[in-house]
Amino acid sequence: MAVGAGAPEQVADRLHSAAVTLLRRLRREDAGLAIGPARTSTLAVLVFAGPKTMGELAAIEQVRPPTMSRIVAALEADLLALRESDPDDRRAQRVRATTLGRRVAYRDRERRVGVLTERLRAHSAEEIALLDRAAELIERLAR
Amino acid sequence: MAVGAGAPEQVADRLHSAAVTLLRRLRREDAGLAIGPARTSTLAVLVFAGPKTMGELAAIEQVRPPTMSRIVAALEADLLALRESDPDDRRAQRVRATTLGRRVAYRDRERRVGVLTERLRAHSAEEIALLDRAAELIERLAR
DNA sequence: GGCATTATTTAGCTATGCTAATAACGTTGG
DNA sequence: CCAACGTTATTAGCATAGCTAAATAATGCC
Numbered sequence: 001m002a003v004g005a006g007a008p009e010q011v012a013d014r015l016h017s018a019a020v021t022l023l024r025r026l027r028r029e030d031a032g033l034a035i036g037p038a039r040t041s042t043l044a045v046l047v048f049a050g051p052k053t054m055g056e057l058a059a060i061e062q063v064r065p066p067t068m069s070r071i072v073a074a075l076e077a078d079l080l081a082l083r084e085s086d087p088d089d090r091r092a093q094r095v096r097a098t099t100l101g102r103r104v105a106y107r108d109r110e111r112r113v114g115v116l117t118e119r120l121r122a123h124s125a126e127e128i129a130l131l132d133r134a135a136e137l138i139e140r141l142a143r
Numbered sequence: 144m145a146v147g148a149g150a151p152e153q154v155a156d157r158l159h160s161a162a163v164t165l166l167r168r169l170r171r172e173d174a175g176l177a178i179g180p181a182r183t184s185t186l187a188v189l190v191f192a193g194p195k196t197m198g199e200l201a202a203i204e205q206v207r208p209p210t211m212s213r214i215v216a217a218l219e220a221d222l223l224a225l226r227e228s229d230p231d232d233r234r235a236q237r238v239r240a241t242t243l244g245r246r247v248a249y250r251d252r253e254r255r256v257g258v259l260t261e262r263l264r265a266h267s268a269e270e271i272a273l274l275d276r277a278a279e280l281i282e283r284l285a286r
Numbered sequence: 287g288g289c290a291t292t293a294t295t296t297a298g299c300t301a302t303g304c305t306a307a308t309a310a311c312g313t314t315g316g
Numbered sequence: 317c318c319a320a321c322g323t324t325a326t327t328a329g330c331a332t333a334g335c336t337a338a339a340t341a342a343t344g345c346c
Contacts, residue, residue: 006268006271006272006275008260008263008264008271009256009260010275011263011271011274011275011278012256012257012259012260012263013252013256014275014278014279014282015165015259015274015275015277015278016165016169016255016256016259017278017282018277018278018279018281018282018285019162019165019166019281020166020184021281021282021285021286022158022159022162022281022284022285023162023163023166024205024285025285025286026159027205028205036303036331036332036333037332037333038332038333038334039332039333041163053293053294054293054294054295055292055293055294062167062170062171063333063334063335064334064335064336065293065294065295066294066295066296066297066334066335066336067333067334067335068294069294069295069296070295070332070333070334071332071333073295074332089292089293089342089343090341090342090343091292091293091294091341091342091343092292092293092294092342093293093294109156112159113152113155113156113159116155116158116159116284117151117152117155119284120151120154120155120284121151123280123284125149127280128149128151128154129149130273130276130277130280131154131158131277131280131281132149132153132154132157132158133273133277134158134161134273134274134276134277135154135157135158135160135161136157136161137266137270137273137274138161138162138164138165138274138277139157139160139161139164141165141259141262141263141266142161142164142165142167142168143164143168179300179301179302179334180301180302181301181302181303182301182302196324196325197324197325197326198323198324198325201325206302206303206304207303207304207305208324208325208326209303209304209305209325209326209327209328210302210303210304211325212325212326212327213301213302213303213326214301214302216326217301232311232312232323232324233310233311233312234310234311234312234323234324234325235311235323235324235325236324236325
């Protein structure tokens with residue numbers, strides 16, 4: 001084995017590069033999406049993780065509150081989500097996806113991940129299992 | 144083993160989610176960067192892959208030519224890159240990083256990947272090796 | 287009641303993506 | 317040879333998405 005092969009620095013670098021390459025590839029499919037990436041991502045949170053307040057959404061999406069205000073306003077204008085004020089704390093706004101929003105989110109997810117699914121099919125069960133374990137590791141690594 | 148565990152659809156979904164989570168985590172470090180994400184990425188290409196024409200850069204970064212024109216103009220204004228016309232084809236512009244650009248690219252890369260390196264150190268050699276193989280697989284998968 | 291804290295929005299700036307139109311150069315068929 | 321077409325890049329103008337600073341409004345705590 002070569003000196004330094006598998007060193008954390010190198011693996012970190014490759015992992016970073018791989019994630020960038022993968023998402024860049026998947027982003028090519030986004031051209032046909034009806035809404036932009038920030039709105040798609042926020043809508044996905046609402047659909048797959050349930051209703052959230054503005055502050056929670058901003059934290060999850062790692063943007064500042066004003067940015068999230070505008071994203072949700074746009075989703076609302078497109079009838080994909082709606083705001084209702086929290087009865088317990090009337091400063092807060094609870095945001096949830098509409099039925100239309102759910103439909104759009106499922107379709108967009110399929111469109112993005114579908115490409116990856118197709119490519120995975122060409123690989124062996126062992127490689128797929130390895131990627132599954134890697135995905136879990138990466139998810140924990142990033143928290 | 145559960146039915147469907149390790150099915151391509153599920154693994155694709157987890158892989159996608161893991162990549163998003165990872166890059167979102169790393170993006171937190173970008174706040175301190177001197178230049179925006181598009182410029183950072185384009186500068187990295189010039190530094191780590193050598194001089195390129197405008198069209199090549201646009202293809203690599205998956206943006207349209209006008210977008211790349213503006214990114215390179217900004218890099219040039221900050222003295223991080225420079226354009227010189229190709230003697231063979233005077234329509235083409237060859238872009239290369241300056242010495243300052245190289246310094247900035249190395250610093251930014253370290254900043255981004257450094258976080259990941261630190262976290263990897265807390266993991267076993269086996270897990271690191273698994274991630275290394277996964278990175279290679281993902282890279283091939285995305286081409 | 288008064289005052290700090292918290293949740294969100296408004297206003298306005300910058301960065302990054304796009305399309306359409308234009309300019310300039312290269313290539314090629316008649 | 318040169319007119320027509322293709323290629324490379326830029327300019328102009330628009331939409332989306334990020335930010336900070338400041339305003340608004342509700343809570344909570346003496």
